[in-house]
Amino acid sequence: MPVNDINPNGRFEGDTSHMTADARRAAIALKRERYIDGKLYDLVERNRDQVIQSLNNDMLDLVVNEHYRIMYATPAPDEEGELRSLKTRQSLRRDEAALLAFLRIHVLECENVRKPKSQWLVGFEEIRGALASGAGYLAGRNDEEGVVDAVTQLVGRMETYGYLEPTDVDDVYLVTPLVPVVLDSALADEWLEVGEEPVQPAKEMAGFPDMGDGAGIVHGEEADDDVIELFEEGGR
Known part of the structure; x- marks a missing residue:
């Protein structure tokens, strides 16, 4: 149920985001998990634009592998060199x-x-x-x-x-x-x-x-x- 009539997608008091609950759920999963598949994969597909925008706000790119039906978020390089992504990369031992x-x-x-x-x-x-x-x-x-x-x-x-x-x-x-x-x-x-x-x-x-x-x-x-x-x- 929306918090107020001004923002029907608001999830808490003062929420200005217009992302739907499904889009938020998918974006949060991509930011927290190593990868997603199954129902979450389908959820991203149905809310792709909103999910990508949310990832981009945190300097992340969406990577999709259609063959294995998995997705993950990978750090996006900042051409200006001023911003750090929500996720970082390191080498394997x-x-x-x-x-x-x-x-x-x-x-x-x-x-x-x-x-x-x-x-x-x-x-x-x-x-x-x-x-x-x-x-x-x-x-x-x-x-x-x-x-x-x-x-x-x-x-x-x-x-x-x-x-x-x-x-x-x-x-x-x-x-x-x-x-x-x-x-x-x-x-x-x-x-x-x-x-x-x-x-x-x-x-x-x-x-x-x-x-x-x-x-x-x-x-x-x-x-x-x-x-x-x-x-x-x-x-x-």
Whole structure:
């Protein structure tokens, strides 16, 4: 029910915004969450202009992936260099990038056998095996307990970043559609080939913003040219 007759969309006393409740709900979700899908995705589509205006007011751009039906808000650069976005970007740590690359290849394998997104499952032991064997990031460590602790912490961070979600089964996780959206399979292969070289995202990768709690994805012109050159050499 409107607060007053002057502004039928007002939600509190003195509210001057003319955004509808649905548009506000969608915009708030994009600003708070790593990504949105499902009903919220449809809600944005129905209120697109108002949602984009709200995001732009906070120096954010709307990114839409129609194939996986997800959306997220990414920081917009201020050409004047005076304003900071509501969200910021940071680079991934090497272990996070290694796991993200593994998850992207895992999704590709799931897609090749036509598994639905609800079946993009990965176990803790699969993750540990990928990182602690062969040329994996943790392959050089002989401390089994230390490896388990490191992988446990890493999985926890990837849950925080929106790449993994817990399931009802212990030590089994759902890989979210955010993984293939932010990292294509070709670049994932390069990352896995880099081995012991420092790993950071390259320009080919879609940007994903940090929410101030650790790491996000370097996007576009903010990526380090030296890092990109490193990937070009390591991927050969």
